[in-house]
Amino acid sequence: MQVALFFIFATLAVAGAVNLLVQRAPINAALSLVAVMGALAVLYLLLGAEFIAFVQILVYAGAIMVLFVFVIMLLNAQPDEASHRSRVARIIGVPALVALLVEFAGFLATQFSDSPVRMGEYISSTEDLGMALFHQYLLPFEVTSVLFLVGLIGAVLLAARREDPPAAMPTAVSSSSAKTTPAELVIR
Amino acid sequence: MPNATFFLISLVKCGVVLFVLLTLVAYIQLAERKIVGRMQSRVGPTRVGPFGLLQPAADAIKFILKEDITPDSAHKFLYLLSPALSATLSMLAITVIPIGGGTVRLFGQNTPMQITDINVGLLFILGVTSLGVYGIVLAGWSSNSKYSLLGSLRGASQMVSYELALGLALIGPIILAGSLSLRHIVEAQQHYWFIVPQFLAFLIYLTAAFAETNRIPFDLPEAEGELGAGYHTEYSAMKFALFFLAEYINMITVSCVATLVFLGGWHGPVFGPALLRAILPLVWFVLKVCFFLFLYIWVRGTLPRFRYDQLMAFGWKVLVPLALGNILVTSLIVGLLA
Amino acid sequence: MADVSSIPVAVSGVHVETKGKHLLLNMGPQHPSTHGVLRLVLEIDGEVVVNATPDIGYLHTGIEKSCESKYYQQVVTLTDRIDYLCPLTNNLCYVLAVEKLIGMEVPRRAQWIRVLLNELSRISSHLVWLGTHALDIGAMSVFLYCFREREEILKIYEYVSGQRMMTSYFRIGGVALEPPLGMLDRVRAFLKTFPDKIAEYETLLTHNPIWLGRTQNVGYLSAADCLAWGVTGPCLRAVGIPLDLRKTNPYSAYNEFDFDVPVRTEGDVYARYMVRIDEMKQSVRIVQQAVDGMPEGPFKASAEGIVLPDRDKMKSEMEALIYHFKIVTEGFKIPAGEAYQAIESPRGQMGYYIVSDGTSKPYRVHVRSASFGNLQALPRMVEGRLLADVVAIIGSIDIVLGEVDR
Numbered sequence: 001m002q003v004a005l006f007f008i009f010a011t012l013a014v015a016g017a018v019n020l021l022v023q024r025a026p027i028n029a030a031l032s033l034v035a036v037m038g039a040l041a042v043l044y045l046l047l048g049a050e051f052i053a054f055v056q057i058l059v060y061a062g063a064i065m066v067l068f069v070f071v072i073m074l075l076n077a078q079p080d081e082a083s084h085r086s087r088v089a090r091i092i093g094v095p096a097l098v099a100l101l102v103e104f105a106g107f108l109a110t111q112f113s114d115s116p117v118r119m120g121e122y123i124s125s126t127e128d129l130g131m132a133l134f135h136q137y138l139l140p141f142e143v144t145s146v147l148f149l150v151g152l153i154g155a156v157l158l159a160a161r162r163e164d165p166p167a168a169m170p171t172a173v174s175s176s177s178a179k180t181t182p183a184e185l186v187i188r
Numbered sequence: 189m190p191n192a193t194f195f196l197i198s199l200v201k202c203g204v205v206l207f208v209l210l211t212l213v214a215y216i217q218l219a220e221r222k223i224v225g226r227m228q229s230r231v232g233p234t235r236v237g238p239f240g241l242l243q244p245a246a247d248a249i250k251f252i253l254k255e256d257i258t259p260d261s262a263h264k265f266l267y268l269l270s271p272a273l274s275a276t277l278s279m280l281a282i283t284v285i286p287i288g289g290g291t292v293r294l295f296g297q298n299t300p301m302q303i304t305d306i307n308v309g310l311l312f313i314l315g316v317t318s319l320g321v322y323g324i325v326l327a328g329w330s331s332n333s334k335y336s337l338l339g340s341l342r343g344a345s346q347m348v349s350y351e352l353a354l355g356l357a358l359i360g361p362i363i364l365a366g367s368l369s370l371r372h373i374v375e376a377q378q379h380y381w382f383i384v385p386q387f388l389a390f391l392i393y394l395t396a397a398f399a400e401t402n403r404i405p406f407d408l409p410e411a412e413g414e415l416g417a418g419y420h421t422e423y424s425a426m427k428f429a430l431f432f433l434a435e436y437i438n439m440i441t442v443s444c445v446a447t448l449v450f451l452g453g454w455h456g457p458v459f460g461p462a463l464l465r466a467i468l469p470l471v472w473f474v475l476k477v478c479f480f481l482f483l484y485i486w487v488r489g490t491l492p493r494f495r496y497d498q499l500m501a502f503g504w505k506v507l508v509p510l511a512l513g514n515i516l517v518t519s520l521i522v523g524l525l526a
Numbered sequence: 527m528a529d530v531s532s533i534p535v536a537v538s539g540v541h542v543e544t545k546g547k548h549l550l551l552n553m554g555p556q557h558p559s560t561h562g563v564l565r566l567v568l569e570i571d572g573e574v575v576v577n578a579t580p581d582i583g584y585l586h587t588g589i590e591k592s593c594e595s596k597y598y599q600q601v602v603t604l605t606d607r608i609d610y611l612c613p614l615t616n617n618l619c620y621v622l623a624v625e626k627l628i629g630m631e632v633p634r635r636a637q638w639i640r641v642l643l644n645e646l647s648r649i650s651s652h653l654v655w656l657g658t659h660a661l662d663i664g665a666m667s668v669f670l671y672c673f674r675e676r677e678e679i680l681k682i683y684e685y686v687s688g689q690r691m692m693t694s695y696f697r698i699g700g701v702a703l704e705p706p707l708g709m710l711d712r713v714r715a716f717l718k719t720f721p722d723k724i725a726e727y728e729t730l731l732t733h734n735p736i737w738l739g740r741t742q743n744v745g746y747l748s749a750a751d752c753l754a755w756g757v758t759g760p761c762l763r764a765v766g767i768p769l770d771l772r773k774t775n776p777y778s779a780y781n782e783f784d785f786d787v788p789v790r791t792e793g794d795v796y797a798r799y800m801v802r803i804d805e806m807k808q809s810v811r812i813v814q815q816a817v818d819g820m821p822e823g824p825f826k827a828s829a830e831g832i833v834l835p836d837r838d839k840m841k842s843e844m845e846a847l848i849y850h851f852k853i854v855t856e857g858f859k860i861p862a863g864e865a866y867q868a869i870e871s872p873r874g875q876m877g878y879y880i881v882s883d884g885t886s887k888p889y890r891v892h893v894r895s896a897s898f899g900n901l902q903a904l905p906r907m908v909e910g911r912l913l914a915d916v917v918a919i920i921g922s923i924d925i926v927l928g929e930v931d932r
Contacts, residue, residue: 054311058314063318342573404664492663494740496914497573
């Protein structure tokens with residue numbers, strides 16, 4: 001049963017990812033990404049990583065992607081125009097992609113060739129995860145959080161509304177009217 | 189456990205829960221109309237059946253028979269998807285709610301009194317409810333109406349903000365119980381309910397839960413005074429009914445979670461003969477949930493509505509810092525005692 | 527109207543209309559919170575209102591014009607329909623204007639009855655305002671409580687005049703009929719319970735933090751703006767100007783009553799709320815005095831040819847019967863001239879300007895309505911505020927569209 005579930009959701013994830021790339025309208029692409037994340041969460045679940053699975057849904061699908069959709073709605077983003085098919089992309093990009101895939105497959109084959117993942121056998125507890133994060137990997141964890149903080153402050157700084165100069169209009173009017181003195185009017 | 193039996197048991201449990209849930213939604217709505225009516229010196233529905241008891245059935249028939257309108261300029265697929273998404277996700281969250289500590293015997297198997305018992309039940313509920321935002325966002329956007337769009341923008345930012353406070357408020361009890369499983373959290377409250385050591389968290393949870401379910405005083409996404417009906421302005425017939433259903437199921441879900449996490453779930457005095465002993469925990473659980481649902485109705489009859497900026501300021505500047513402080517203090521005390 | 531450009535999204539078919547980067551939002555005429563058929567075109571930036579353009583005329587009834595084809599007495603029935611929340615106030619203002627034109631003295635008892643009913647009108651009008659205002663801000667129960675009490679006042683109307691809303695009870699020269707026996711007892715019974723009811727509304731709202739947050743510092747209007755735009759009534763008294771025509775230019779018998787004019791200085795929605803709440807309490811005082819000191823005497827002036835003769839006389843005197851017939855079929859002529867009478871309606875200064883050309887029908891009737899003046903200040907109040915405030919502000923100026931459009 002688990003194998004069947006794996007294939008169903010793996011197909012869903014891949015299909016969603018392909019759809020994400022193919023779709024022109026930003027909103028459809030964003031929703032495809034949500035589907036991919038949902039499918040990934042199920043795959044995590046099949047591996048026994050319950051905590052990761054639901055955090056994936058809670059954080060990525062439930063918060064980050066909502067903001068994406070939100071922004072797309074607010075900006076009323078237009079479908080992308082197809083760019084000129086760059087020849088450079090075709091000449092360099094395609095071989096590079098093939099090379100990457102080969103390398104990736106080779107890496108997987110050499111590293112995990114003898115031990116395919118047996119689904120449903122690992123039950124990772126949330127406690128173990130917490131222990132690992134806060135003991136073994138405490139420094140990277142804290143550094144990451146500082147990094148987030150920096151990003152946050154930067155975003156606030158960039159997005160903060162600058163105060164408009166207060167009531168520039170009346171002064172501009174009065175100064176311009178001051179320029180045309182009665183003497184000038186007389187001359188005209 | 190053989191797969192076939194597992195499926196059968198799950199199916200039966202789902203059926204029972206679905207039936208109870210839908211009936212409950214129908215009658216909460218009737219109860220709301222009756223109770224708010226009493227509070228406002230009216231009588232509420234009385235015409236359909238004795239004391240108006242068949243009113244929900246009449247409403248359901250009305251919803252089914254009404255003309256189903258799709259605006260011409262709507263995004264057809266998303267317009268259809270969003271009510272379905274709202275209703276499905278709200279029902280999904282109920283699956284991990286345990287309603288009793290014991291087990292029931294079904295098809296020769298002992299099975300817990302919940303559809304499925306997972307180790308991170310609370311996280312599951314939070315995850316699923318966080319997806320509920322999509323229903324609102326997409327509904328508002330796909331209807332292609334300005335009022336709907338404003339409603340859904342409000343809804344999305346409100347739910348994302350208050351989800352944070354909601355989740356943070358639940359961390360205190362989680363620390364005390366040392367588990368994310370709802371069953372374990374309830375079992376940890378055998379001697380005292382978590383509302384006692386975590387009163388602040390309880391208040392934060394309650395406030396955030398009102399916002400999360402879009403009820404007065406936080407019903408801004410559907411503020412009929414300003415936005416008509418907000419994100420579901422353009423919806424009619426069963427599509428509208430699905431949003432309605434989702435709102436009430438969400439109310440039940442957050443009430444259940446409040447009962448399980450803060451009010452000791454099914455714990456309560458148990459006495460008398462064996463049959464009574466078996467039933468009483470269930471009764472306590474239902475009573476506690478009903479108390480929360482009554483609270484919802486009571487508040488609706490009393491309070492005016494917040495303004496959008498006040499709501500956001502309240503969430504981010506009051507609830508979230510308070511919840512963080514609560515976590516800090518709780519973990520410090522638990523750490524020192526351990 | 528402003529240039530509306532729209533940006534369609536080809537794939538989804540969804541498009542949002544924009545003017546620059548702002549959204550144009552059409553609010554009304556069918557909208558739950560515009561108190562009738564007011565239409566506002568709002569230019570909003572996010573939820574902030576940049577510009578508001580009121581669009582009126584959806585309830586234009588042509589009442590002013592219709593008045594020109596009615597006999598003086600018949601016009602009273604039309605005035606009911608101008609401000610349908612306080613029909614008796616309209617009745618009073620019109621008959622006072624006509625009486626001024628004729629130079630007629632009205633018996634004291636009739637004046638006291640008019641004051642009593644007028645203050646009840648003020649209470650009932652303020653109750654509708656409070657109920658709908660609170661409903662707009664989300665407090666649903668207050669709405670039903672207010673209508674519960676208003677119902678009692680409508681019952682008193684019905685007992686006195688036979689009608690719940692379109693009362694037409696006042697006549698040129700007095701009132702239509704001697705008030706029925708037991709009318710004062712009914713009013714007393716109402717006065718006994720009503721102060722507690724006001725306390726009940728105040729419990730729900732006055733100190734409620736959400737209510738304070740929604741109303742304080744919202745919709746501010748300065749005293750200078752009020753004067754510039756012709757804002758009157760509670761909105762004017764909420765900025766600290768104690769102009770109340772009942773005190774400054776007493777009409778009917780208001781100079782015989784003892785009451786205060788509630789004034790606040792904040793000039794926001796909350797100040798208007800408090801002024802009206804206090805006004806209801808003052809109206810209770812006035813009605814109480816009217817009930818306690820109701821003078822005896824005739825309920826209408828005796829002016830042959832203008833005021834209908836008594837029933838008894840009609841049955842015994844031929845002349846009375848003829849007068850009755852003539853007044854009803856031909857009306858009565860009024861010497862050429864013009865008169866303006868202003869009174870303090872629940873919404874502010876209500877005035878009737880009547881021009882007579884010497885015939886039995888008015889040459890021109892113009893109504894100076896408080897709602898129209900108050901509504902003009904709306905754009906000033908909502909600019910820079912949030913969308914939710916627009917609803918609170920419209921509620922706080924208490925407009926009646928029938929009175930705005932006439």
